[in-house]
Each structure stands twice: as C-alpha cells, then as structure tokens.
Amino acid sequence: MSANLTYVIVVGVLVAAGVTLLLERSLTRVLMGVILLGNGANLLLLTGGRAGGAPIVGTTDPEQMSDPLPQAMILTAIVITLGMTAFLLALAYRSWHLNGHDEVQDDVEDRRIMDLAIRDEGPGTADIEVGTGDGDDDGPAGGARPGVDVVEAGRAG
Amino acid sequence: MTYLVPLPVVMPLLGAALTLLLLGRPHAQRWVSLTVLAATVAVSAALLVQSSLHGPLVVEVGGWVAPLGIVLVADQLAALMLVVSAAVTLCVLVYSIGQGMADGHEETPLSVYHPTYLVLTAGVCNAFLSGDLFNLYVGFEILLVASYVLLTLGSTENRIRAGTTYVVVSLLSSVIFLIAIGLVYASTGTLNLAQLVDRLDTLPDDLRLLLQGMLLLAFGIKAAVFPLSAWLPDSYPTAPAPVTAVFAGLLTKVGVYAIIRTETLLFPGGRTATLLLVTAVLTMVVGILGAVAQSDIKRLLSFTLISHIGYMLFGVGLTSSLGLSAAIFYVVHHITIQTTLFLAAGLVERRGGSTALDRLGGLARLSPVLAVLFFVPALNLAGIPPFSGFLGKLGLIQAGVDDGGVLAWILVAGGLVTSLLTLYAIARVWNLAFWRTPHVDMPAADDAEQAARTEGAVEPDRGGQSGAVLPKLMIAPTLALVVLGLALTVVAGPLFDLSTDAADDLLRRTPYVDAVFPGGAP
Numbered sequence: 001m002s003a004n005l006t007y008v009i010v011v012g013v014l015v016a017a018g019v020t021l022l023l024e025r026s027l028t029r030v031l032m033g034v035i036l037l038g039n040g041a042n043l044l045l046l047t048g049g050r051a052g053g054a055p056i057v058g059t060t061d062p063e064q065m066s067d068p069l070p071q072a073m074i075l076t077a078i079v080i081t082l083g084m085t086a087f088l089l090a091l092a093y094r095s096w097h098l099n100g101h102d103e104v105q106d107d108v109e110d111r112r113i114m115d116l117a118i119r120d121e122g123p124g125t126a127d128i129e130v131g132t133g134d135g136d137d138d139g140p141a142g143g144a145r146p147g148v149d150v151v152e153a154g155r156a157g
Numbered sequence: 158m159t160y161l162v163p164l165p166v167v168m169p170l171l172g173a174a175l176t177l178l179l180l181g182r183p184h185a186q187r188w189v190s191l192t193v194l195a196a197t198v199a200v201s202a203a204l205l206v207q208s209s210l211h212g213p214l215v216v217e218v219g220g221w222v223a224p225l226g227i228v229l230v231a232d233q234l235a236a237l238m239l240v241v242s243a244a245v246t247l248c249v250l251v252y253s254i255g256q257g258m259a260d261g262h263e264e265t266p267l268s269v270y271h272p273t274y275l276v277l278t279a280g281v282c283n284a285f286l287s288g289d290l291f292n293l294y295v296g297f298e299i300l301l302v303a304s305y306v307l308l309t310l311g312s313t314e315n316r317i318r319a320g321t322t323y324v325v326v327s328l329l330s331s332v333i334f335l336i337a338i339g340l341v342y343a344s345t346g347t348l349n350l351a352q353l354v355d356r357l358d359t360l361p362d363d364l365r366l367l368l369q370g371m372l373l374l375a376f377g378i379k380a381a382v383f384p385l386s387a388w389l390p391d392s393y394p395t396a397p398a399p400v401t402a403v404f405a406g407l408l409t410k411v412g413v414y415a416i417i418r419t420e421t422l423l424f425p426g427g428r429t430a431t432l433l434l435v436t437a438v439l440t441m442v443v444g445i446l447g448a449v450a451q452s453d454i455k456r457l458l459s460f461t462l463i464s465h466i467g468y469m470l471f472g473v474g475l476t477s478s479l480g481l482s483a484a485i486f487y488v489v490h491h492i493t494i495q496t497t498l499f500l501a502a503g504l505v506e507r508r509g510g511s512t513a514l515d516r517l518g519g520l521a522r523l524s525p526v527l528a529v530l531f532f533v534p535a536l537n538l539a540g541i542p543p544f545s546g547f548l549g550k551l552g553l554i555q556a557g558v559d560d561g562g563v564l565a566w567i568l569v570a571g572g573l574v575t576s577l578l579t580l581y582a583i584a585r586v587w588n589l590a591f592w593r594t595p596h597v598d599m600p601a602a603d604d605a606e607q608a609a610r611t612e613g614a615v616e617p618d619r620g621g622q623s624g625a626v627l628p629k630l631m632i633a634p635t636l637a638l639v640v641l642g643l644a645l646t647v648v649a650g651p652l653f654d655l656s657t658d659a660a661d662d663l664l665r666r667t668p669y670v671d672a673v674f675p676g677g678a679p
C-alpha cells in the first residue's frame with residue numbers, strides 16, 4: 001500500500017503548527033496547538049487504512065471498501081479530544097478568573113530552591129536560618145494559605 | 158473463570174455511575190465506593206490465583222472473535238499489578254474518607270471525588286488488562302482524564318497552575334502514543350498485541366525501531382523517565398495528600414507496566430537495551446540528587462519516586478529473566494511503599510500544619526505513632542535489610558552482576574549510590590521533621606487537638622495522647638499499608654517465585670499468544 005502524499009503533507013503541517021503553538025505561554029494557544037496536534041494524529045490514523053467506498057455490506061463490493069477500523073479509532077480519539085478541549089478551556093477560564101491572564105507559570109518552588117543554592121544556603125541548613133533574606137511572606141508553600149504564598153513568591157521572582 | 162476478567166474494569170465504572178447518581182449523599186457514596194473497591198480487590202486476587210494455576214485468562218469483549226474484537230488478557234503480570242493497585246486504592250479511599258475530603262472540607266468540597274476516583278481505578282485496571290494497543294490507549298485516557306480532575310480538585314490557584322503543566326504534558330504523551338498507534342496499524346494492519354507478535358517480526362528492522370522508539374517515548378513520559386520527568390515534582394505535591402499518594406503509587410507504574418509489556422511481548426531481543434540502561438542510571442542518579450536538594454517532604458518524595466523508576470528500567474533493560482523478575486518485584490514493592498510514604502506525609506501535614514522541613518520539628522515526641530508510620534516505610538524505601546526494598550535491590554544488583562557488561566556494572570554502582578542517597582534524603586527528613594527541637598510555630602499538642610476539634614476530625618476525643626489528634630480513619634489505612642509493606646518482606650520468597658514465573662512467561666511470549674489464539678495466530 002502506498003501512502004497518499006497529500007495526507008502526509010497535511011499531517012506534517014498540522015503537527016508542526018501544533019507543536020509550535022504548544023510551546024507558547026498562553027493556555028489558549030496551547031489549546032489550539034493540542035487541537036491541531038490531535039487532528040494531525042487523527043488524519044495519520046486515517047492514512048493507515050485502505051481508501052475506498054463506504055464499508056457497508058450490500059452497498060459496496062468488499063474489494064472496494066475502505067478500512068473501517070481507523071475510522072472507528074478516529075471517532076474514539078475525536079471524542080477524547082473534545083472532552084480534553086472542554087477541560088482545557090475550563091482551566092484557561094479559571095486561570096483567567098484567578099490571575100487575570102491564562103499564562104502557564106513556572107515551577108515556583110523549583111526557582112526558590114535554585115535561589116537557595118545560589119546564596120549557598122542549602123537545605124541542610126534549613127534548621128538554622130532559611131529564608132532570613134526574604135522574610136516570612138516569601139517562605140515555602142504551606143500553612144494556611146499555600147496558594148497565595150506561592151504566587152507571591154512567583155511574582156517576586 | 159474468565160467471566161471475572163472484565164469485572165475490575167466494569168465494577169468501578171458502574172460504581173462511578175452509581176456514586177454520580179448519589180451526588181449530595183456522601184454517606185451512601187462512601188459505602189458504594191468502599192464496596193466496589195473491596196470487591197475489586199477480591200476479584201483481582203481470584204484472577205491472580207487462576208492465572209498462576211491455569212495460565213492467562215482471556216475474554217473477547219462482546220463475543221467478537223480475537224483479531225476483530227478487543228481482548229482483555231489477565232496473565233500473571235497483569236493480575237499481580239491488579240491485586241497491588243486494588244489494595245492500594247482501597248486503603249487510600251479509606252484514608253481520604255478519614256481526611257473528611259468527601260464531606261465538605263473547605264478546600265476540597267466536591268462530591269465529584271468518589272465518581273472520579275472510581276473512574277481512575279477503572280482506567281488503571283483497563284490499562285493492565287488490555288490485550289490491544291488501542292484499548293491500552295483508551296485505558297490511559299480514562300485514568301488521565303480522571304487524574305486531571307483529581308489534581309485540580311477545588312481549582313485553587315496553586316492547583317490550576319500545577320495542573321496546567323500536568324495536563325499539557327500528558328496530552329502531548331497521549332498524542333505521541335496515538336501517532337505510534339497509527340504507524341503500527343499502517344505498517345502491520347492490526348493492533349491486537351498477540352497478533353502483532355508475529356507481524357512485527359516480519360517488518361524491516363529500521364521500521365520496527367521507529368515504532369519501538371515512539372512507544373517508548375510515549376510511555377517514558379507517563380512513567381517519568383529522566384529526561385521526560387520534569388513535570389512530575391511540579392504537579393504531584395500540590396494535590397490533596399490521598400490524591401498525590403494514589404498518583405505516586407499507580408500512575409507512573411502503569412507507564413512502567415506498558416514499557417515492560419511492549420519491550421517483552423512486541424519488541425524482544427533488547428535492541429533498545431542500551432538506551433534503557435543509560436536512561437535508567439540517569440533517572441536514578443539525577444532523580445535522587447533532586448530529592449537531596451528539596452526542602453519540602455512531598456517534593457522530596459516526588460523526586461525519590463522518579464529516582465526509583467530507574468530501578469525498574471534497570472531490570473527491564475537487562476532483558477534477563479532474573480532482571481525482569483526483580484523489576485516486577487520492585488514495581489510491587491514500590492507501589493506499596495511510595496503510597497504509604499505520601500500518606501504519612503499527609504499525616505505530617507495535618508499534624509504539623511505544613512510539609513516544609515523548615516517549619517517542622519519534634520514530631521517524634523509530639524506524635525510517636527506518626528513517627529513509626531513514617532520511619533518504617535522510609536527505611537524500606539532506602540533499602541535497609543531485611544525490608545522488601547533491600548530484597549528488590551538485591552535481586553536487581555545480582556542480575557546486573559550476572560550480566561557482567563560494563564554498562565551493567567555502572568548501573569550496579571549507580572543503584573548502590575542511589576540507595577545510599579535515598580537513605581541520606583530520608584534521614585534528613587527524619588532529623589529535621591521528627592528529631593529536631595519543636596519549632597516555635599508548631600502547634601503544641603493541645604493546640605493541635607483544639608484545631609482538630611474545630612475542623613471536625615473524626616474522633617478527636619478518644620485517647621489523651623498526641624497521636625489522638627489524627628483521625629483514626631487516616632491512621633488505620635496508613636498502618637495497613639505499612640503492614641502490607643512488611644508483609645511483602647515476609648512473603649518475599651513466594652512473591653519472587655511468582656514474579657519469576659511472570660517474567661519467564663513474558664520472555665517466552667508463547668503463553669500469551671497461545672491464550673489469545675488457541676488455534677494459532679491468524
């Protein structure tokens with residue numbers, strides 16, 4: 001079986017555009033990237049099966065039928081992508097609701113530990129005086145309001 | 158007995174539907190979830206006994222014959238995984254009920270917890286039982302979608318931030334898996350694992366390597382293998398303690414299971430053995446160095462989780478019977494122990510008000526029960542004799558020595574160093590959180606008891622001492638898992654025999670194929 005060149009090129013373009021968008025900071029663009037990637041993968045699945053008439057007994061000669069299995073798999077994948085799109089939209093909306101933007105943020109705790117290393121205050125000295133430089137509000141997440149702490153630390157960094 | 162095979166998938170799904178109908182009636186929800194998961198444990202145990210006595214059990218879903226329909230296969234490896242994960246999910250469910258997660262705690266108010274948790278269980282079981290690549294994908298998606306919801310429960314700012322990274326990375330791995338499936342189907346015309354065994358052998362070598370690489374990449378992200386593991390310590394620790402515990406125990410191990418399955422059944426011969434061994438040693442060493450640098454218990458444990466995935470890859474990469482059986486033993490051990498440690502970390506958070514090491518101290522005196530619950534699995538994780546962690550590492554190192562190659566010796570050294578550094582990281586937690594003089598910010602015993610009362614803990618009134626401030630329903634499942642971890646040591650002999658049997662079946666490949674196609678593969 002030889003693959004259809006048009007399909008292959010379209011899949012390539014979709015995946016390339018999807019990956020580019022996936023690398024963006026804004027969650028809405030990431031969502032677009034996920035949709036394009038998903039469509040690219042679906043089209044690739046379709047390319048894997050034989051092309052032909054509708055695979056219904058009685059309407060098409062069995063030799064002329066297209067392969068129905070990739071189509072069934074694509075239907076499943078489309079449903080999953082639909083659910084994920086809805087979920088990501090909800091995440092983006094919630095993020096916008098909380099922060100006023102929908103940008104994917106860095107791992108704050110990771111950066112805090114890197115700062116400790118730069119100031120040569122390894123975690124081994126935690127019992128003496130960690131966090132003297134940045135006061136209480138910039139300390140590690142925990143206590144009563146972990147979310148607020150981390151976000152403040154993130155903005156400070 | 159084949160009618161038992163679909164039950165670990167079907168029962169949690171039906172249970173999820175039932176708990177969804179019972180929204181707003183937390184009491185009924187709890188009993189449904191508990192019953193369903195207890196039944197899943199029983200069925201899984203029965204499957205393990207049956208499959209080790211009579212070989213793999215196969216069910217053709219909907220009565221469609223094998224290459225056309227989907228098959229569910231319960232061989233020894235799958236059944237063993239099912240038993241351990243069902244037991245762990247049951248314990249974590251009890252713990253989360255004890256934490257009051259299901260009955261209107263402020264931060265996690267959602268009665269959607271029970272249905273989602275059951276769907277997660279169904280997804281995990283489906284992935285273990287699947288005898289078909291696309292069904293494996295569906296299993297992964299079920300458990301991932303449930304995990305997205307659980308990770309962002311309550312949608313607080315912190316969880317949304319961490320959840321975003323997790324969701325995007327998981328979606329990417331799913332797309333890679335889907336593309337790999339498309340390529341496998343295009344090149345072989347089937348997705349049935351047993352049928353793929355023969356058809357993949359006839360493919361050109363470079364094409365096989367491409368397919369193998371794509372699948373490894375997809376599973377490597379899910380299993381948090383080193384260069385693909387950065388998402389894990391960022392996202393897991395922000396979730397509620399029981400959710401983190403069940404994720405840490407199960408989700409990465411489903412990825413490891415998929416790697417074991419595809420590497421042995423579909424792509425034997427160890428063409429990627431070198432790649433696996435190199436990533437194994439990097440995962441072990443880089444992971445544990447990350448753990449040493451952390452100053453928060455949950456994050457530290459997340460890094461040890463990544464690090465110990467390396468041990469399992471080590472066993473798979475050796476491609477010997479001993480290596481593989483030690484890897485299977487290690488998976489069983491690690492599911493139990495890592496979950497226990499995260500549950501203990503949840504107890505620390507409840508008792509000390511935080512999991513940050515610089516805010517904790519003196520817990521050993523304040524809560525001796527908690528100290529024991531943390532200390533035993535911690536030593537087990539580090540591999541102190543005679544615990545199961547030691548036995549698993551011993552098996553792996555023996556397999557490495559038997560292999561005798563340069564890379565195998567490097568891995569043996571890496572494994573020993575990782576074990577030592579694990580002990581160091583764990584000892585640091587112990588010194589700072591448990592032995593140090595109590596921190597001034599720490600709530601004293603009376604205050605904590607007071608706080609627990611106002612929070613409506615389950616049984617704050619019984620027993621006068623400090624351990625009593627922790628709800629008994631949280632202590633009991635943690636204790637049960639600690640005991641299960643110790644039991645793994647006691648029954649290590651039979652368990653290792655079982656994993657050796659499973660490994661031999663995997664390496665021979667014929668038991669699996671013959672069970673699916675009794676009359677020979679079409």
